[in-house]
Amino acid sequence: MSLNLQPNIPDPDGFYQELIDSQRDMTDAQAQMMNCKLVLVLANHIGDREVLRAALEVAGGRIGPA
């Protein structure tokens, strides 16, 4: 499996609203904590290290030794 970068979310506007709303009442610190948990939960769901590595790169992260 490779990282899917094509539209894949049904009702994109609905999802986006849900995402933003889910953090509406949070302080920045709370929202950052939630984002971290969200990354971990989703990463575990994906599980595939190749896909996760590709996602880290697409998000602008650096892969490989410093």
Add this chain to the structure above:
Amino acid sequence: MLQTYSYPKFAYRQSAEQKEGRVARHPVVVIGAGPIGLTAALDFGRRGIATVVLDDNDTVSIGSRAVCYAKRPLEIWDRLGCAAPMVAKGVSWKVGKVFFENDLRYTFDLLPEADHRMPAMINLQQYYLEEYMIAACAELATVDLRWKHKVISLRQEPDHVVLTVETPDGVFTMEADWVVACDGANSDTRKMVGAEFTGRFFQDRFLIADVVMKADFPTERWFWFDPPFHRNQSTLLHKQSDDVWRIDFQLGWDADPEEEKKPEKVIPRLKAMLGETTEFELEWVSIYQFACRRIDDFRHGRVLFAGDAAHQVSPFGARGANTGVQDIDNLGWKLKLVMDGAAPEALIDTYNEERAFAADDNLLQSTRSTDFITPKSEMSRRFRNAVLELAADHAFARPLVNSGRLSTPTPYVRSSLNTPDEDIFAGGMVPGTNCADAPIAVAGESGWLLHHLGDGFTVMTFGSVPAKTVAAGAISAKVLSVGDDLVDTKGRVAERYDGRPGTTYLIRPDQHVAARWRSFDAAKIARAVARACVA
């Protein structure tokens, strides 16, 4: 401070060579009588090598040092005849608990597999460990342990090493065919040969306290991230023998080591943790900064490095002494074969190949643990805390919690000494792996498999074979038949080695698998022995 232990003082004796002013040549000189140098003395001595050990001190390890010893080093010490008192005196444990803020988030069990002679882990103060090994050395005529002998300089010649040694009687010179440097993290020997020792220093300090108390904490490893009694830092609690408890407080980089060591600073920290009413006494307090570093090459000419002199790790995961003991396990038989002319000197180079590979694995594990325990940025701290919060309710997050991955052996899966598999096997006994133990019986007496492996090369075969030995050059490997020579009483040997009639393993003197086949073929075995000796 209270003392539960009185440090023995070992007598200095002037050696005959120093007294007579003659320069003696020794087959091997071990520098340092810490846990690794002592293991070297026992291993080399038992293999019949006359071994001189030099130590600049005259007692055992002082203060708070190693606590946890894992199954593999215990198996090695068992092979060397000194594990029994360690296990008897030590505290066995298998449950670890991880707390975050106010709550228990996660419990793990080392789940030791049944039917192994040695426990998964014991806790024991390092001074006891050394004391038992020193007693075992005294039983060996081949070991000459010399206290108050400080190596002050070293010169390498093409076929030997010249050492200058200082004792209470002055300075003298000795020669050695081989030198094994076990002189610890600040190794003088490393400087004398000009070796590099590089890696990472962690910008953090830890208060390590040994406390005597009669407490009803269970015999478990408790690790706190950010507890209410020590905000924003971590704390570790571990039981040792004699009602001594090891407590580590992470202090951060800005802590003043001299200030933090004072009882008036330490006692309130402990009271906050243990409760105002718990009675305790301090036994020892020190402040450490941890590093993860290793030497560029474990071999510099005729000087071989082992233990902390070769690699230094942070103690999360209890990897220091545990891995150092395995350095010696790897080196002893190679040195013996080369000294006897049964293998070429190139075999010694594989000591660096295999143990540098293991050291890199240890350094990686230990660096990862340290990064989890001491996050280097605000964002990595958030990720860390997110893992800890999720771990309470969700199984998926628990494997991400890293409060120190406890030491396990690194299989030499890529070693040039292995003969690659040509048959299909299930299970974990791939070439380069240390042999799993199993209960067996010999002539009606129950015993353990590992006691029958390790005295030279062994061919372990399932079923009957016509041969008693297999010859390969100067080496003769003894054949051990599972069925004829020993009985697989519980079926664990067959289970752990995926043994069927004909299955044959070639096992190195350090109880590691060199090769395996589905049938007994003396010519293939001889080739695999030669390969495992670089012959």
